[in-house]
Amino acid sequence: MSDTLRADGIKLSLEMTLITIRASLSESDPCARFLKLMGENRINLPFLCIAARDDSKSGIYCILSEDIPRAKRVIARGETLATRLEYLPSVGSISVFPHNFNLEFIGVMLSLMGQSGAPMHGLATSISALSMITDFSLLEQVANYLSRHVSLPGNHSPFRPDIRIKSL
């Protein structure tokens, strides 16, 4: 394996709640209903991951914790939908970039995440970043652990964005 893997940065998210929905493909799609409901009520999902196999479908959806009270009120109006959701409060994402689609880099990140002892609730690559969902309370600990194994620019430390975009 390469002696040192390089990254340009590590970004941490705000606190989020993870919602899981599991369903049979033969039933009315609660994943689609949930997505539609969140969009109609202007609730952002900064991270989501859905997979289907045979006759089942399962997805996770992250919502900023500050939006959860509003989301729960909306979901409660969705009749049967509310009973299908499982909540995992206080998660966050740690994004390492760029991954350059480099499997060695991604494999090492998964391995380090496994070694760190922090739970992996979800993972997705975007065009540039590898984002991993874990417990919010462990984000900085995991970031420090990764930082010890990845070569980052000299003046870089894991950061949280200080500019937020709100969509009207």
Add this chain to the structure above:
Amino acid sequence: METIAVYWEENIRTYGIQVEKTLCLVQADILPTRLAALGQQLAELGQGKTKTRLILAHHFEPGLLRLSMVFEEKWKERLVKFCAQPAVEDASQYIVIDSPVEMLYFHGPHYGDRYGIAGMAGHALKNKNIRYIAMGCSAASVHFIFSENRADKAKKALGSVFKTP
């Protein structure tokens, strides 16, 4: 200090909707305790210059982390050997290679901060009865994985609701 900027767009703009075909999807259900070992195996596979196109993971069932990994189909033989390794088989409760599959993806401005994008995309596909194998949204990217011959139909369906250059 936090700065909040406000964003508004009449039709959701993308930087273009891309389709890739002749891809290979590896789906593996692993015990979370084996993540470090599997990561190590993937890293070793990556040393052979194997590139991935997309990786998604979540707990498909309680206690089982489902990894969905997309590669160019030219790596299929290497992936078959990889999946047959005792260490990989040992880490996986379920592993399957599916090819060819197709991927559709798009990116757009500040997608990670904006509501409604995934819902609009999912709704457009559902309206046309186009099923996907996997979907992932992270940062400014939206990805879908489809069985063969579905991505072009999906692109057409999404093109009717998203603004493309």
